[in-house]
Amino acid sequence: MSFDDPGDVRFRPDDDCPLFSQALEDHLVAVSKGNAPNTGRFCGNCYTPISRDTVRCPHCSEVADTTGATGRAPARAVPQPILDTLLRQRSIEAKWVNGFAYLGVLIAVISGLAIVLGIPLFRNSLLLATIFYAPYLLIGSRVFAGLLGGYYGDRIGYEKARTETRAAWAEWVAERDA
Numbered sequence: 001m002s003f004d005d006p007g008d009v010r011f012r013p014d015d016d017c018p019l020f021s022q023a024l025e026d027h028l029v030a031v032s033k034g035n036a037p038n039t040g041r042f043c044g045n046c047y048t049p050i051s052r053d054t055v056r057c058p059h060c061s062e063v064a065d066t067t068g069a070t071g072r073a074p075a076r077a078v079p080q081p082i083l084d085t086l087l088r089q090r091s092i093e094a095k096w097v098n099g100f101a102y103l104g105v106l107i108a109v110i111s112g113l114a115i116v117l118g119i120p121l122f123r124n125s126l127l128l129a130t131i132f133y134a135p136y137l138l139i140g141s142r143v144f145a146g147l148l149g150g151y152y153g154d155r156i157g158y159e160k161a162r163t164e165t166r167a168a169w170a171e172w173v174a175e176r177d178a
């Protein structure tokens with residue numbers, strides 16, 4: 001699961017770090033894959049891509065003011081530390097999602113075996129056991145992997161990764177505003 005498909009809904013709690021609106025994440029993913037240049041117009045606070053005539057950032061409500069009087073001037077590129085932070089966040093999340101997904105597959109394999117070995121009808125007939133086990137494994141591994149990876153892995157991974165993102169954001173803000 002990559003969260004880049006339109007159907008992937010990601011867990012997103014509110015916290016005090018404005019980083020990574022969906023638009024910014026989509027932009028940075030494209031940049032990191034070499035599919036887009038890292039140029040444009042970005043909110044001067046949270047780096048969400050904004051259009052030429054956007055006055056207020058739709059994500060963090062920062063006023064785009066080139067004079068810097070009423071709000072931060074828009075950026076022409078997303079700073080490298082922000083890109084690095086996203087890549088780090090995604091790699092932590094992916095590890096948790098995939099780890100839990102593998103656990104789900106393992107649960108399907110073991111529970112299927114337990115059922116086959118535990119029910120005499122299956123234990124005494126290789127044919128019936130196979131007829132049961134093959135589709136059980138096929139469907140069960142998808143269901144368990146999806147449940148564990150997509151739900152628990154996503155939440156735990158997001159929380160773990162977000163902790164690092166918040167720290168990186170605080171560090172960046174201190175550096176930027178120094």
Ligand SMILES: [Zn+2]
Nearest residue numbers: 043046057060
């Ligand atoms: Zn913003």
